[in-house]
Amino acid sequence: MRATTKDASPRDELLSALGEVFRAHGYEGASLALISEATGLGKGSLYHAFPGGKEQMAEEVLASIDAWFVREIYQPLRTAADPRDGIAGMFRGVDTYFRSGKRVCLIGVVALGGARDLFAERVKGYFVAWVDALAAALRKLGHAQGEAQHLAEQAVLEIQGALVLARAVNDPKVFARALERSQERLLETKRGGARERR
Amino acid sequence: MRATTKDASPRDELLSALGEVFRAHGYEGASLALISEATGLGKGSLYHAFPGGKEQMAEEVLASIDAWFVREIYQPLRTAADPRDGIAGMFRGVDTYFRSGKRVCLIGVVALGGARDLFAERVKGYFVAWVDALAAALRKLGHAQGEAQHLAEQAVLEIQGALVLARAVNDPKVFARALERSQERLLETKRGGARERR
DNA sequence: GATTGGTTGTACCGATCGGTACAATGTGTG
DNA sequence: CACACATTGTACCGATCGGTACAACCAATC
Numbered sequence: 001m002r003a004t005t006k007d008a009s010p011r012d013e014l015l016s017a018l019g020e021v022f023r024a025h026g027y028e029g030a031s032l033a034l035i036s037e038a039t040g041l042g043k044g045s046l047y048h049a050f051p052g053g054k055e056q057m058a059e060e061v062l063a064s065i066d067a068w069f070v071r072e073i074y075q076p077l078r079t080a081a082d083p084r085d086g087i088a089g090m091f092r093g094v095d096t097y098f099r100s101g102k103r104v105c106l107i108g109v110v111a112l113g114g115a116r117d118l119f120a121e122r123v124k125g126y127f128v129a130w131v132d133a134l135a136a137a138l139r140k141l142g143h144a145q146g147e148a149q150h151l152a153e154q155a156v157l158e159i160q161g162a163l164v165l166a167r168a169v170n171d172p173k174v175f176a177r178a179l180e181r182s183q184e185r186l187l188e189t190k191r192g193g194a195r196e197r198r
Numbered sequence: 199m200r201a202t203t204k205d206a207s208p209r210d211e212l213l214s215a216l217g218e219v220f221r222a223h224g225y226e227g228a229s230l231a232l233i234s235e236a237t238g239l240g241k242g243s244l245y246h247a248f249p250g251g252k253e254q255m256a257e258e259v260l261a262s263i264d265a266w267f268v269r270e271i272y273q274p275l276r277t278a279a280d281p282r283d284g285i286a287g288m289f290r291g292v293d294t295y296f297r298s299g300k301r302v303c304l305i306g307v308v309a310l311g312g313a314r315d316l317f318a319e320r321v322k323g324y325f326v327a328w329v330d331a332l333a334a335a336l337r338k339l340g341h342a343q344g345e346a347q348h349l350a351e352q353a354v355l356e357i358q359g360a361l362v363l364a365r366a367v368n369d370p371k372v373f374a375r376a377l378e379r380s381q382e383r384l385l386e387t388k389r390g391g392a393r394e395r396r
Numbered sequence: 397g398a399t400t401g402g403t404t405g406t407a408c409c410g411a412t413c414g415g416t417a418c419a420a421t422g423t424g425t426g
Numbered sequence: 427c428a429c430a431c432a433t434t435g436t437a438c439c440g441a442t443c444g445g446t447a448c449a450a451c452c453a454a455t456c
Contacts, residue, residue, distance in 0.1 A: 029226045029312035032414060043415080044434045053415065109310045111366035112302055114227035120368070127366045150375065153363070157376055158352075161359025165351070168309035168325045170318070177348065178355055230444060241445080242404045251445065 019061045027115035062122045074133035083137040091183045101166040101175025158182045217259045225313035260320045272331035281335040289381045299364040299373025356380045
């Protein structure tokens, strides 16, 4: 067994450590000194691994987060035999990933921060992919196209808001409650909607 | 009639300008150079007005935002003869304040950013005051205590999440839709719940 | 018109920023 | 062992950071 995040590739571990620094201090707040300390790597190694400097570090961190969500959340949402399983899996995955509300969403942090423009594409892609994948699952549940899209948008936005609020009042239970409510609303038998569509 | 940025006290205008800088660049990203440019004041004047430096500037900006919400949102929520008016007023006020989703919540930005700890109290106070005031209005609408609290928490978190998502995908309509849905859910006649309580 | 006290621009401070140069190391291959 | 090459620590760069010192300025009062 390796270290921090189980046996991942060394670069993945590095990206993971970088992610925590950006999470904790934001893009501009994460100085090379902090990064160096958190990763145990000197500037030499850092700039050897990321010739593009801090911006490349952040970009790759965001990309790896995006990839994780695609693999663990978005794809199951689309391919699950029963869409309910995909949706339930999404909430399970989200709860784990955000450490039940004790961890913050780096993509959200970047979206609100001053570095937004630098990573605008990446940030936008992450969220629309999420909404679209969830909407696809909801369609399979019997919701009409527009309704599915709005429900998905609503669910994603609730998760983001819950992270903000939980962090602000320093109470992870806010996040847990929000996930609970959101999942319940998405998964309630929804006979009405199913009827509407046939 | 005095408009927001119109003939307010000079210090209020100053705080307003400061707020926009912090909003756009975050606490750490808002350098004294940027602040000086945005306010038209040199360092001399700045440090004359805020001997405590950048931290005092941010603290006072946050305090003035908090005061605005207390006056324009929280108090009407508690004192409106018809709680529905208070709630509708909240959504109107929020929509105006956040420029229909084109403006971001500075308190939320701080909550997620690296300066969180510096202003933790202020940030927490803002949100719990909001939730509590809204919950009070919902109680008057006939909701049970716990349910009112959860509904209020949910509404506030939706607003924050909508701001994040709207900013992330660069589409203010996301915010508009979220406000619409949230208000509708809060104000729906709620005969069921009213019955439950008697 | 002199004096005064609040207000301002400007020069400057040490510290730290992100980034570069490069020499000293390690490491695998012949 | 010798070589090649990837990896690393360290010294250093100019720019900018937040903050301070202070002299010039200003309107008001006498």
